[in-house]
Amino acid sequence: MNIFSEIYGTYFRIAAKLLGNKVTDEKTVRETVKHEGFRDSVLFLPQKLIPGGEDWGLFRRGENNTLCRITKKAPVKVLTKLQKMWLKAKLSDPRIRLFMDDETLRALDKRLSDTEPLYRREQFRFIDRFSDSDDFYDEKYIKNFRIVLEAVKNRKIVYIEFVSGHGKRMSGKFALLKMEYSPKNDKFRVYCYLLRNDRIRSSGIINIGRITNIIDTGRFFRTPVSMEEYFSGRKCSSPAVIKVTTERNGVERFMLEFASYEKHTVRDLETGQYTVKLWYDTQDETEMLIRLLSFGPVIEIMGPQQLREQAKRRIERQAELLEKYREEE
Secondary structure (H helix, E strand, O other): OOOOOHHHOHHHHHHHHHOOOOEEOHHHHHHHHHHHOOOOHHHOHHHHHOOOOOOOOOEEEOHHHOEEEOOOOOOOOOOOHHHHHHHHHHOOOHHHHHOOOHHHHHHHHHHOOOOOOOOOHHHOOOOOOOOOOOOOOOHHHHHHHHHHHHHHHHOEEEEEEEEOOOOOEEEEEEEEEEEEEEOOOOEEEEEEEEEEOOEEEEEEEEEHHHEEEEEEEEEEOOOOOOHHHHHHOOEOOOOEEEEEOOHHHHHHHHHHHOOOOEEEEEEOOOOOOEEEEEEOEHHHHHHHHHHHHOOHHHEEEEEOHHHHHHHHHHHHHHHHHHHHHHHHO
């Protein structure tokens, strides 16, 4: 059962945005479809919105060839009971406070006061997550997060003081490019460029929780940024080579888990097994290794040798801890 109806999908959202104005034009319709639709939407969706032989009848021709909506008011979204229950459940997630101010949250709580949540956080138990997650309730963390988010959206240059993973205090001016949430670590981090004299010196990742001070310089990073080039410069020189079996839907689960990674896959027609070459950010090697080990015997790390040795040491350490636990019992 789908929580959200298809009427709230991409095409509905495009039409609703265009109907938000009493008057529009063909150029606006085509540009909106191009930027907010799918790659092939421009082939048929404008014809459905612009008055003609195949349109949906949402607009009529006005003066100077303008397009006037046929409705008196803009479309209104009506939420079902199930949707309200889902929203009420999401309000219990502390991470939502990072994106919404307290006034908005109080207003939503009031509107949903008579609604039962679809689920409760205590019903979930995460067994493959680090315990030292970010403190999403901390006011300083929330303040830093919002400054980072604003800097990412507007390509602002910020001055940041933070503590590295090795405990070293670092500082500098950074151009923040992209924010990311790590489910395994339960942390937010930001991809960035370190600047020296307004020029790119190096690239890196900063965990939001490690930031001790952040100041908006009021300046913007004007240099065009290609995230594809950014990540290609950080990815490993030798990909991880993984053999994946079909046991317990191993292939489907593996492809879903690493959907965002660059990879090359080959299937053995005789055994049905897959060999996957996986390229990853060298700074994320530990997290990627933990994600691989979570598949257990469904996969085998074939190479490179260094990654295989790391996996071996981690498994041996887990076995030692398990044996120690049994002895204490």
